Amino acid sequence: MLGRLISFLTGGFLGRILDTVDHAIEAETDREKIKGDIIREHYRNRADWMRAGGFWLCLLFALPLAFWFGAVVVYSVFWCAGCAFPQPWTIAALPPPLDDWAGAIIVSIFGVIGVTRFSKGA
Structure with a gap:
């Protein structure tokens, strides 16, 4: 009864504030998860590109x-x-x-190769 009275007097204002805080926390958590997924996919695509022949293109820059x-x-x-x-x-x-x-150039070539070989060994 007291909860209904407070809800009636505040017009559900406190509930809406708490709901907003809950949604903000969930949105931030989802945003960080999406950032992590994007970074993980970027590194996976980079390693796939190196395995698919990008290594020779990198050598074109690295040999000189x-x-x-x-x-x-x-x-x-x-x-x-x-x-x-x-x-x-x-x-x-x-x-x-x-x-x-x-x-x-050196970090981009050897960094990707090192990560790829390290992940294969694990």
């Missing part, structure tokens, strides 16, 4: 980068100004956008 990095390492060991066989020439640094992209 590996050649440049190898040239820098060999020059730094053997032909730099204070090394065993000093030379007057140097190897040029990558231009500004490519020096940032080089790290992203």
Whole structure:
């Protein structure tokens, strides 16, 4: 009887507030679940793309980068100004956008391959 009286006096206001809070919590939980599903599907699609031949496309970008990095390492060991066989020439640094992209290329290739091989081993 007291509950009906309070409900009558407040016009069900408290009930509506509590229902709104419950719906907000459920919506937030559903939103986080959807975000997790999207991230999981993205990684699954990325691994499938690598298995379907994307690896060769990645090598198209990685091989010139590996050649440049190898040239820098060999020059730094053997032909730099204070090394065993000093030379007057140097190897040029990558231009500004490519020096940032080089790290992203390596992480995108080896990161996906590492995750794929790790998941197969588990």
